[in-house]
Amino acid sequence: MRDRRERVIPGGPGRVGLRHRRLLEHFGESGIGQERQRYRRSIEMEYRLELIQRFLERHLRGRPETCLEVGPGTGRFSALLARRSRSLLLFDLSRPMLDASRTSLRGRPSRRPTIQFVQGSLEDLPFHSAIFDRVVVLGVLAFVARDIGPVLMRLGQLLRPNGRILFEIRTPTQDTMSILPASPAAAKTILREPSRYHLWSVVRRGYQPFDPPHFARFEVAWLRPPYLARTVARAGLRVVDQMAIGPNFGNQPRLLKRLRRTARAYSNALRLEEETGRWPELFGAGAGLLVAAGQK
Numbered sequence: 394m395r396d397r398r399e400r401v402i403p404g405g406p407g408r409v410g411l412r413h414r415r416l417l418e419h420f421g422e423s424g425i426g427q428e429r430q431r432y433r434r435s436i437e438m439e440y441r442l443e444l445i446q447r448f449l450e451r452h453l454r455g456r457p458e459t460c461l462e463v464g465p466g467t468g469r470f471s472a473l474l475a476r477r478s479r480s481l482l483l484f485d486l487s488r489p490m491l492d493a494s495r496t497s498l499r500g501r502p503s504r505r506p507t508i509q510f511v512q513g514s515l516e517d518l519p520f521h522s523a524i525f526d527r528v529v530v531l532g533v534l535a536f537v538a539r540d541i542g543p544v545l546m547r548l549g550q551l552l553r554p555n556g557r558i559l560f561e562i563r564t565p566t567q568d569t570m571s572i573l574p575a576s577p578a579a580a581k582t583i584l585r586e587p588s589r590y591h592l593w594s595v596v597r598r599g600y601q602p603f604d605p606p607h608f609a610r611f612e613v614a615w616l617r618p619p620y621l622a623r624t625v626a627r628a629g630l631r632v633v634d635q636m637a638i639g640p641n642f643g644n645q646p647r648l649l650k651r652l653r654r655t656a657r658a659y660s661n662a663l664r665l666e667e668e669t670g671r672w673p674e675l676f677g678a679g680a681g682l683l684v685a686a687g688q689k
């Protein structure tokens with residue numbers, strides 16, 4: 394049964410072009426298991442998750458009034474957002490993903506905000522301007538083909554005065570590191586011949602980081618930090634905080650296992666990541682880059 398504080402606003406995926414159809418296929422019913430598998434509990438995943446949650450908590454202090462989560466997927470962060478805001482709107486291209494995020498919110502303790510679910514596309518946002526205190530976009534911008542500038546600008550317009558957009562972008566390090574442990578054979582090939590990586594990525598995961606555009610199911614944009622800084626500024630936004638996710642130990646499962654044996658060592662490691670992850674020279678070195686930005 395649906396919670397009486399929940400509301401489902403009728404909507405659809407908007408203008409469904411080929412790229413959206415592919416995304417819907419990927420993030421449809423069958424994609425849910427795949428997404429959960431991707432985030433299955435591993436020591437690195439837990440560590441990165443904790444760093445992302447700490448970043449979100451820092452920027453959700455004071456329990457903001459209105460929060461929009463774009464692309465909640467299976468709802469990895471939705472419960473935290475629900476606890477930390479007074480009203481939460483979950484917005485996703487995929488109806489099955491919205492259902493999965495609703496399931497993830499079931500049975501959560503009180504202090505629940507009003508929750509709404511809307512299906513639609515990030516590239517065609519159906520909201521009035523200046524209505525959200527926080528807009529959270531994690532693991533989604535990579536699926537916006539090529540230029541995320543116009544999307545960021547539109548998302549920024551949704552912010553109320555003093556509002557913040559919290560988003561994550563992929564980095565080449567993240568993608569490269571994720572395949573090294575997964576396939577040592579692929580790692581050797583890639584080290585010998587780096588361009589092979591793209592082929593591996595396309596064939597095994599259906600992702601297409603670069604041209605030719607129609608080779609894979611859809612493209613994934615990698616943004617290097619200097620390009621990101623320009624894009625954010627052009628979108629009329631001002632960065633207030635940014636942090637690489639786990640640039641020191643985020644891809645070091647053995648070290649993390651050792652650190653986990655001592656609570657103090659583990660918490661010191663997290664704090665070290667939070668400090669060094671904010672050094673501009675390490676922005677590209679983590680498992681993704683988190684950005685908090687407000688209107689200029």
Ligand SMILES: C[S@@+](CC[C@H](N)C(=O)[O-])C[C@H]1O[C@@H](n2cnc3c(N)ncnc32)[C@H](O)[C@@H]1O
Nearest residue numbers: 420464465466469485486487490514515531532
């Ligand atoms: C990789 S999942 C990330 C899920 C979640 N934010 C997390 O980090 O665990 C990407 C989500 O974005 C949604 N998505 C992809 N493209 C979208 C678009 N153009 N508009 C709205 N949602 C989109 C997908 O349906 C999926 O639920």
